[in-house]
Amino acid sequence: MAKSRETPLKCLRCAPLSPAEARAKHPNCWDDKLCTARRFYINNRDRINQKRARKRIETNHQVSAPDVKYGILHVWRENREDSPIHALGVEIWEQNTKIAMVAPVHCAGWLPN
Structure with missing residues (x-):
């Protein structure tokens, strides 16, 4: 994975200035296409x-x-822990509906196995 490039320090200092001030302060560095987009991103980075x-969190997947x-x-x-089983019962479910139920059966007199 490529390492992201950090924003140059001079751009971070230039971003809060107005465009006219930035052009006057950095005449050799100013590029209309690059600086406008970069300044917008720096000033609005948290919101973006x-x-x-x-958007990543709210993505719903329909499965x-x-x-x-x-x-x-x-x-x-x-x-x-060592008590014998008194009774057994079973329920069979499909999604949220109960299909079948075996009433509890007493185990008195049954062998442990």
Whole structure:
């Protein structure tokens, strides 16, 4: 990536002056095309960069979300690490709609595996 060039120091000092003062102070250096554009950018740099940054942030990308189906497993047990599972339940969802639900099933008498 190319390194950006810094604005010359004499241009930074010249930018706040009026065009007539700048021409009188720097007669050998003044270029109508170059100096007008460069002085405008120096004087309005903050506003231009804010506008550019806002434009980057506000860009919206329209991406269609795929149809996602997912399941939620509900496990009921006491709030201990070694406690046995009391009951199990399942919900199946597609996007924001519930498709199916398996009511909680008690696990009393089931083997741990």
